[in-house]
Amino acid sequence: MNDRAQLHTLEGLLAAILMTLTVLMITQSTTIVSPQNELAIDVQLEQMGADTLTVLDRASNTSIRYNLTQCVASWDMTEATYPANNLIILDSSIGNLIPGILYNVDLAYVDNGDLEVSKVIIKGQPKENAVVVRHFVTLTNQTVQSMNGSWGLADDEIKVVEVRMTTWTV
Amino acid sequence: MADDRGQIAVDFLLGISLFLIALIFTVQFIPGMFMAGSARESSLDYTAYRTATILVEDTGWWGNSTSSGTDWEEHPANAMRVGLAVDDDTSSRLTNTPNVLSMNKTVQLMQMNDEDLIEILGLYNNIDGTRFSYGYNISITKNNGPMVLDGRPVMLGETAPSDRETSKITRIVLVEAGTVANFDADDLPIDPYTASVEDTILNITGPLENTIAIQINGLNITGIDPSFKKLTLDGVNLNEGIDYTSYKVDINGTISTLTSTGKIIDTDIIRFYLEPGLLNHSQTYQLEINLKDITFTKIAPPFVDYRDGIEVYYEPAYLTVEVWQ
Known part of the structure; x- marks a missing residue:
C-alpha cells in the first residue's frame, strides 16, 4: 500500500x-x-499653533501683557537674523503658551502695492512635520504710537498684517 | 518504475487554495488581528477632537417649547449642547468667541452627571445597534496642575488607563478666573493721611468674600530704588504671605514675586492678591499702598474705589480631552 x-x-x-x-x-x-x-x-500641532494666535489675539491686557495686535504694532521694521529675534514681547508670549514647540514667525503686509514678507522670529530650520498657522491683525497709528513701533502710519490709515507662524516639534 | 503521483499539481493546488481561503477569511472577519487597529483608534481621534472643539469654540445652546438661548448653564435640564465659550448676548446664535471660557459654564459642566455628559457630548459608539460608552477625561490645567474654579479642580471623568490606547487633544484657552481691579497709577491719589507722594490709597467697599486682585500699571519712577514697601488696611499693617501676596509682571509677561527689595521698572505692572476674610464687613475700607521712589500725582479726595477698576480676569490654561474605549 502506498501511504506517502x-x-x-x-x-x-x-x-x-x-x-x-x-x-x-x-x-x-x-x-x-x-x-x-x-x-x-x-x-x-496645528491646533496648538492656531490656539496660540487666537488666545494672544483675544487676551485682555490683564491676562497676557500685550495682545497680538500690540505685539505686532511694536515691531521696529527690521528683519530678524538668527539666532537673535526682534519681536521679543511676542516671542515670550508665544513661548509661555507652547513650551517645547519651536516656531518661526513672519509678518506679511502690503507696502506700496507690493507684498512684503519679513521674518521677525527665527528659531531654526522647520522640520518635515511643520505646519503653518496664520492670523490677521489690523494696525492703526494709535496702537503703533502707544507701543513705540516704527510702522509710520498716517492717522487715518489702517494696515492689515498677516502673522504667519510656522510650528514644528523636534 | 518510480511512482511519481505525488508530483501532481492538483494536491498542491488544493492545499494552498484551502490555506489562502482560510487566511483571507480570518483577515476579513477579525479586523483587529492583522492591522494594529486603524478603524478603532481613528474614531477615537475624531471623538476627542470633536469634543474639545465643542467645548472650546461653542457657546452651547438650550431650548424648550417656548424659549431658547446660549445660557444653558442657567437651564441645565434643557441643555442641547454644552459649549464653554463665553457669550454676552445669550439670545443669538451668532457669537463667535472661541478659546475664551466662561467660569459659570465650566462650573455647571462639572455638576453634570456622567450619563448626561456622555449623551450630550456624544462620547459613545454604536456597534450593531448596541451603545458602547467611551471612557473620558476632560480637564483644565495650568502650570502642570489642575485649575481650580469655585473651589474645585476642573477634572471630569476618570483617570486614563495606562494599559489601553487613548486619544488625546489639548487646546489652549483663556479661562475666566475671577476679577481684577485694574488702575493706572496716574488715576490714583496721593495718600492724604501720610501726605507722602510715594503712598496711595484705594477705597474698598465691603463685604467682599473672595480673594481680591488689584493691579496698577503706568508707574512713575522718580528715584534710584523703586520698590514696594507695605500694604496697610485702615491703619493696620498687613502681613505679606499671610494676608496678601504681591507680584510684578514685566514687559514680557513674566510674573515674579514682588519682594520688598525687588526693583520695579516703569514698564512693570504690580499686582496684589488680598486673601478672603479681610473685608467681611459692610463698610468702606481704605487700603494704603506704600511704595518707594515711585510717586503719585493726584490730590485726594476724591478717592478711587476698587469697584471702578474691576474687570473680568482670564487666565491662560490648557483644556485636555482624552478618550478611550
Missing part, C-alpha cells in the same frame, strides 16, 4: 502553521502608523 501522501499532508500543515505564525508575529510586533494616526499628530 500522509507525509505530504503533515508537511503542508506544518508549512501553513509556520506561515501564519510569521505573518502574525510581524503584524503584532510592529506598530503600524496609518495615515490617520499621523494626521492626528499634525492636527494637534
